[in-house]
Amino acid sequence: MADGWIEDRGVANGEAAGDAIAGSPHVCRAAQRSRALPRLLGKLLRFATLMFAVSFVTFLLVSSSPIDPVQANVGQTAYATMTPERRVQLAERWDVGTPVWERYTAWLGDALQGDLGESLRFNAPVVEVVGERFGNSVALLAVSWLLSGVIGFALGVAAGVTRGSLFDRVVRGWCYVLAATPAFWLALVALMVFAVYLGWFPLGFSIPIGASAEVSLATRLHHMVLPALVLSMTGIANVALHTREKTCDVMASPYVRLARARGEGTWAVAVRHGLRNLVLPALTLQFAQVSEIFGGSVLVEQVFSYPGLGQAAVTAGLGGDAPLLVGIALASAALVFAGNALANVLYGVVDPRMRGELTHGA
Amino acid sequence: MAGEDHAAARHLDAERHHHHTHAGSSQHPGGHHLLTVEHLSVSFRMYDPAASFFAARHVEQPVIRDLSISVHAGEIVAVVGASGSGKTLLADAILGLNEPNARVTGSIWFDGVRCDARGVERLRGHGISLVPQSVDHLDPLMPVGEQVVGACGHGHAGREERARRRERARQLFAAYGLPEETMRSYPHELSGGMARRVLLMCALMDDPRVIVADEPTPGLDLELAAHALDDLRTFANAGGGVLLITHDIELALHVADRIAVFREGTVVEETAAANFASPDLLEHPFSRALWHAMPEHGFAAVGGSAGACAAQGGDAR
Numbered sequence: 001m002a003d004g005w006i007e008d009r010g011v012a013n014g015e016a017a018g019d020a021i022a023g024s025p026h027v028c029r030a031a032q033r034s035r036a037l038p039r040l041l042g043k044l045l046r047f048a049t050l051m052f053a054v055s056f057v058t059f060l061l062v063s064s065s066p067i068d069p070v071q072a073n074v075g076q077t078a079y080a081t082m083t084p085e086r087r088v089q090l091a092e093r094w095d096v097g098t099p100v101w102e103r104y105t106a107w108l109g110d111a112l113q114g115d116l117g118e119s120l121r122f123n124a125p126v127v128e129v130v131g132e133r134f135g136n137s138v139a140l141l142a143v144s145w146l147l148s149g150v151i152g153f154a155l156g157v158a159a160g161v162t163r164g165s166l167f168d169r170v171v172r173g174w175c176y177v178l179a180a181t182p183a184f185w186l187a188l189v190a191l192m193v194f195a196v197y198l199g200w201f202p203l204g205f206s207i208p209i210g211a212s213a214e215v216s217l218a219t220r221l222h223h224m225v226l227p228a229l230v231l232s233m234t235g236i237a238n239v240a241l242h243t244r245e246k247t248c249d250v251m252a253s254p255y256v257r258l259a260r261a262r263g264e265g266t267w268a269v270a271v272r273h274g275l276r277n278l279v280l281p282a283l284t285l286q287f288a289q290v291s292e293i294f295g296g297s298v299l300v301e302q303v304f305s306y307p308g309l310g311q312a313a314v315t316a317g318l319g320g321d322a323p324l325l326v327g328i329a330l331a332s333a334a335l336v337f338a339g340n341a342l343a344n345v346l347y348g349v350v351d352p353r354m355r356g357e358l359t360h361g362a
Numbered sequence: 363m364a365g366e367d368h369a370a371a372r373h374l375d376a377e378r379h380h381h382h383t384h385a386g387s388s389q390h391p392g393g394h395h396l397l398t399v400e401h402l403s404v405s406f407r408m409y410d411p412a413a414s415f416f417a418a419r420h421v422e423q424p425v426i427r428d429l430s431i432s433v434h435a436g437e438i439v440a441v442v443g444a445s446g447s448g449k450t451l452l453a454d455a456i457l458g459l460n461e462p463n464a465r466v467t468g469s470i471w472f473d474g475v476r477c478d479a480r481g482v483e484r485l486r487g488h489g490i491s492l493v494p495q496s497v498d499h500l501d502p503l504m505p506v507g508e509q510v511v512g513a514c515g516h517g518h519a520g521r522e523e524r525a526r527r528r529e530r531a532r533q534l535f536a537a538y539g540l541p542e543e544t545m546r547s548y549p550h551e552l553s554g555g556m557a558r559r560v561l562l563m564c565a566l567m568d569d570p571r572v573i574v575a576d577e578p579t580p581g582l583d584l585e586l587a588a589h590a591l592d593d594l595r596t597f598a599n600a601g602g603g604v605l606l607i608t609h610d611i612e613l614a615l616h617v618a619d620r621i622a623v624f625r626e627g628t629v630v631e632e633t634a635a636a637n638f639a640s641p642d643l644l645e646h647p648f649s650r651a652l653w654h655a656m657p658e659h660g661f662a663a664v665g666g667s668a669g670a671c672a673a674q675g676g677d678a679r
Contacts, residue, residue, distance in 0.1 A: 164462060258499040258561075261457045262568060263487030264513045272513055276503045351503060352548045 137308030152239025160247020402468035440614035443624030507545025
């Protein structure tokens with residue numbers, strides 16, 4: 001706003017300068033609308049480059065892994081008792097001898113036609129495997145994501161507004177402990193306490209062992225509660241501490257001082273001015289949290305034997321199943337990209353200062 | 363205190379009472395000052411900044427000590443002091459906006475009534491209003507019209523209050539020459555001049571008796587600043603009182619009726635602006651040093667640089 005003040009010096013009566021400035025945003029907005037199409041194209045180009053890079057790097061990593069996919073997938077005993085012809089046959093099927101760039105171009109050619117290949121480990125098309133696993137994971141991920149966001153935000157705002165109080169100190173202490181706790185350890189402790197000692201929740205899996213796919217929603221939810229809670233815990237600390245810091249900033253800001261000078265109470269100010277100004281950082285955090293939650297799910301699903309995308313990623317990685325791993329990497333990269341793109345659009349909705357600047361940052 | 367004893371008293375311009383002398387426009391309607399601050403002290407409880415990090419103990423750091431000042435109906439009183447000398451804390455104390463680690467003592471009288479801490483808080487927006495320094499004091503994410511309207515409460519009564527205040531805001535925007543569309547603008551879309559008027563409207567919306575204006579014209583030269591303060595003059599002429607906090611002695615002499623010279627956390631002299639015509643009319647050596655330090659009196663200073671800031675350097679003869 002500094003230029004606003006300077007503007008005033010030059011013009012004896014502030015009005016003329018004021019009107020000129022007030023008019024300019026509308027002009028800008030119109031100009032920005034005409035640039036919307038190139039911006040969208042740029043975004044798509046960036047998305048394509050990202051997908052290309054992720055798939056290439058994943059291929060490279062899998063091929064430089066020391067794991068022999070045939071041994072890893074067939075099993076030691078079967079491999080030892082196998083005839084040499086059979087071994088050669090399997091090695092051919094797993095593309096063991098083919099150089100990486102050759103395999104990659106072959107995969108890329110298929111992928112561009114919409115065929116992401118076959119998962120060697122699951123003996124099914126990658127799209128099918130990823131789709132099924134994603135279906136299992138999506139509820140878990142979404143619930144943990146929302147829980148960590150909502151609980152973290154509420155705790156952060158409450159602690160920030162009551163800064164220095166006992167409540168604030170308890171929340172902060174709890175968050176520090178939580179932030180320092182590895183997700184897999186927390187998952188193990190939760191399993192021991194709630195599944196083994198107390199017996200409140202099942203030990204793992206998304207449905208009872210041996211049950212067919214048709215189980216009730218309640219049973220599925222029962223299996224999901226513990227992993228979802230553990231997964232959200234790691235996010236809560238992060239969100240709450242960041243939100244608290246931001247809340248302290250807002251509550252110490254000049255506009256809150258003016259609002260208080262006009263007789264508004266602390267909580268009234270927090271609701272009227274605080275939330276409005278906290279939505280933006282909260283959105284940023286919440287969408288950055290997508291990748292955190294996704295990363296955490298790999299560990300948590302492993303501990304709970306939950307047949308989700310995270311567990312499939314571990315299986316694919318350890319089994320040298322390049323097509324499946326690439327498929328999972330692409331799906332998660334697309335998810336995070338979509339989250340960030342959505343956050344960018346929402347910034348513009350929330351903050352009038354950012355309208356028409358959506359291309360900055362991905 | 364607050365002068366029931368001189369209820370119908372009339373004072374000559376330079377006559378002294380209650381630590382201060384009067385200006386022509388100073389009035390005592392109802393026989394008391396609009397706002398009186400007596401023996402105000404503000405100190406902060408903090409870790410001793412002089413000690414080493416681990417050995418630091420809590421100490422009381424005094425910032426304002428034994429400060430007294432009065433605002434009459436119909437006048438602008440300028441508190442003039444160097445930047446960073448704690449003037450804003452005076453505004454905070456009057457508005458009851460104290461930091462949790464602040465210790466505030468002294469008494470505040472509003473319209474003849476002595477206020478305790480809660481009383482001071484109740485006066486915020488209901489008698490005393492703040493006109494702050496810059497556009498930073500507007501919420502960047504709220505249209506300015508809604509900010510001028512302010513909080514209205516909830517329920518049926520809240521809706522009625524909102525309608526009433528919306529109407530009043532519309533009148534204010536018209537009165538201050540801002541088009542009605544401006545109500546939907548965001549602070550970053552305003553020019554400096556518009557932002558200043560919006561901030562003033564925020565104060566006027568609450569129909570105050572006293573306005574505390576904290577450096578309301580930063581970065582403006584004397585002529586523009588004085589022009590920008592015309593609105594405060596109008597408010598004072600209509601019977602309100604203005605406490606203008608500034609570092610600019612020239613601006614203060616231009617627009618204020620009385621000057622309170624602020625130095626090292628206290629008001630050393632509270633006198634009619636007219637008394638700055640000659641150093642002989644000023645009582646405190648620091649006020650005289652301030653007079654000598656002004657450009658038209660030849661910068662005869664103290665310290666090295668001009669203005670109120672320079673005179674902070676020490677008492678000059």
